[in-house]
Amino acid sequence: MSTRTKGRIVYPRNAADMLALAKKMYEKHLADGNSSPLSVLQDYDWSVTGPTIAGCISNHEEAERLAKKAEELYKARDLAFPEISGIVKNSGSVLKGVYAKNPKKLGDYGLVVDDTPKIPKAKKPKE
Numbered sequence: 001m002s003t004r005t006k007g008r009i010v011y012p013r014n015a016a017d018m019l020a021l022a023k024k025m026y027e028k029h030l031a032d033g034n035s036s037p038l039s040v041l042q043d044y045d046w047s048v049t050g051p052t053i054a055g056c057i058s059n060h061e062e063a064e065r066l067a068k069k070a071e072e073l074y075k076a077r078d079l080a081f082p083e084i085s086g087i088v089k090n091s092g093s094v095l096k097g098v099y100a101k102n103p104k105k106l107g108d109y110g111l112v113v114d115d116t117p118k119i120p121k122a123k124k125p126k127e
Contacts, residue, residue, distance in 0.1 A: 026050040
């Protein structure tokens with residue numbers, strides 16, 4: 001004789017799917033009207049939360065669109081960045097040579113010059 005399980009509810013793990021499920025449940029709740037079994041909820045109220053779903057979906061879609069745009073912008077930045085970083089570092093080296101006796105002049109170019117002596121690293125104890 002087979003036994004029947006009580007069943008497990010599998011909830012969506014991502015925001016888009018959870019919002020789609022919430023929208024579907026809210027629409028069913030509205031269609032059921034006063035006979036909706038969801039009217040008995042004590043801690044939540046579909047009449048309060050339900051109307052916020054559409055705005056939340058809209059915000060999610062806009063965030064996704066902007067995330068894709070940000071990804072495109074980061075890719076464009078990453079293409080140009082090595083050249084820019086290289087010219088800055090090489091220019092710093094040239095300026096350090098030009099102003100060898102007065103390295104603080106590099107500050108005029110926006111470079112930060114740290115002329116404090118380095119603290120020697122502690123020697124590791126021998127085992």
